[in-house]
Amino acid sequence: MAYDVNGTAVEHDEEGYITNLSDWSQELAGVIAQAEEIEMTDEHWAVVNFLRDYYEEYQIAPAVRVLIKAIKKSMGPEVGNNKYMYELFPYGPAKQACKIAGLPKPTGCV
Amino acid sequence: MSEDGVKKFLYVNRKAPYGTIYAQEALEVVLIGAAFDQDVSLAFLDDGVFQLTKGQDTKGVGLKNFSPTFNALGDYEVTKLYVEQESLDERGLSVDDLQDIQYEDEDDDWAEKPSIIVVSRSQMADVMAEQDVILSF
Amino acid sequence: MATLHTVNKSPFQTQTLISCLGHAKAGDSILMIEDGVYGAMSDTAMAEVVAGMGADKKLFVLAADVAARGIDAGRVAEGVTSVDYEEFVDMAASCDRVQNWL
Numbered sequence: 001m002a003y004d005v006n007g008t009a010v011e012h013d014e015e016g017y018i019t020n021l022s023d024w025s026q027e028l029a030g031v032i033a034q035a036e037e038i039e040m041t042d043e044h045w046a047v048v049n050f051l052r053d054y055y056e057e058y059q060i061a062p063a064v065r066v067l068i069k070a071i072k073k074s075m076g077p078e079v080g081n082n083k084y085m086y087e088l089f090p091y092g093p094a095k096q097a098c099k100i101a102g103l104p105k106p107t108g109c110v
Numbered sequence: 111m112s113e114d115g116v117k118k119f120l121y122v123n124r125k126a127p128y129g130t131i132y133a134q135e136a137l138e139v140v141l142i143g144a145a146f147d148q149d150v151s152l153a154f155l156d157d158g159v160f161q162l163t164k165g166q167d168t169k170g171v172g173l174k175n176f177s178p179t180f181n182a183l184g185d186y187e188v189t190k191l192y193v194e195q196e197s198l199d200e201r202g203l204s205v206d207d208l209q210d211i212q213y214e215d216e217d218d219d220w221a222e223k224p225s226i227i228v229v230s231r232s233q234m235a236d237v238m239a240e241q242d243v244i245l246s247f
Numbered sequence: 248m249a250t251l252h253t254v255n256k257s258p259f260q261t262q263t264l265i266s267c268l269g270h271a272k273a274g275d276s277i278l279m280i281e282d283g284v285y286g287a288m289s290d291t292a293m294a295e296v297v298a299g300m301g302a303d304k305k306l307f308v309l310a311a312d313v314a315a316r317g318i319d320a321g322r323v324a325e326g327v328t329s330v331d332y333e334e335f336v337d338m339a340a341s342c343d344r345v346q347n348w349l
Contacts, residue, residue, distance in 0.1 A: 058182035059174065063145065066185045073220070107141045124266065124349070132349075156266050235270045239250060244346040 024102030061106040064094035117242040123158035136247035144186035155194040184213025251342040254283040267348040268300035289324040
């Protein structure tokens with residue numbers, strides 16, 4: 001299974017998480033978002049970039065409640081709340097945003 | 111067990127980080143278990159103290175360096191990392207050789223506070239004896 | 248208030264039994280299982296240390312693991328009580344917590 005980024009195949013697992021984290025690019029993120037039926041806005045990008053920074057620093061994809069709390073702290077309560085985050089990523093902010101960010105499935109996610 | 115149903119959980123780490131999978135698995139279990147809102151502490155004794163050393167670089171051995179993840183524990187509300195002084199001494203380590211792991215105290219204007227609590231062997235025994243559940247790795 | 252500690256490593260291979268004895272409280276029970284049973288033998292280089300550190304604790308050994316290793320029941324050190332699986336379960340059920348030393 002693979003995403004098609006301008007003719008280049010990028011492998012992913014059965015749930016859509018990319019196999020090789022170094023394959024990630026902004027173009028790929030757009031392709032994954034399209035597969036997830038998400039129209040990327042600045043707000044989506046802010047969350048995706050936040051996740052990538054978090055992974056870079058701590059080597060884990062955070063659980064959803066940890067993500068929302070951390071976003072609330074760094075971007076304020078109007079973004080960092082359950083309702084808004086689920087509006088951005090209807091199938092789960094941690095799961096969907098991690099997928100688009102090219103990270104593994106969040107730790108503690110079933 | 112306290113009246114509100116919160117139990118005291120202690121995760122005991124006695125193995126060095128990369129020779130076996132125990133240490134990394136323990137950390138993963140702690141992160142998953144943190145979703146259950148219990149009173150969680152970690153204990154590091156014997157070779158377990160080697161897990162917390164700073165400057166780990168695993169590029170040459172082809173393993174994931176999971177030591178940065180200890181710094182995320184505060185986000186998961188795991189804020190008590192008991193480290194045994196005798197175990198450090200035996201291994202020629204001091205607390206300065208360990209990562210400065212901190213958490214932000216939500217109840218104190220997000221002040222950064224140290225998560226590592228250095229205890230003597232007999233204090234570690236006291237910590238163990240006050241738990242409801244002990245999980246060993 | 249008491250803890251049941253289990254130890255499953257030989258004291259000739261790892262420090263596990265010594266670490267356990269060093270952290271257990273007076274009155275705690277220590278059950279040696281699997282390769283841990285080698286720590287319960289008399290007349291070994293470890294026997295005196297185990298007896299000394301274990302003096303204020305209750306020492307047990309799982310009989311089936313002793314037999315499996317061809318250790319004569321007479322070689323189980325004085326002060327160490329042999330138990331069967333049923334007694335092991337009873338001990339685990341009646342203590343306040345179980346701590347496994349791996």
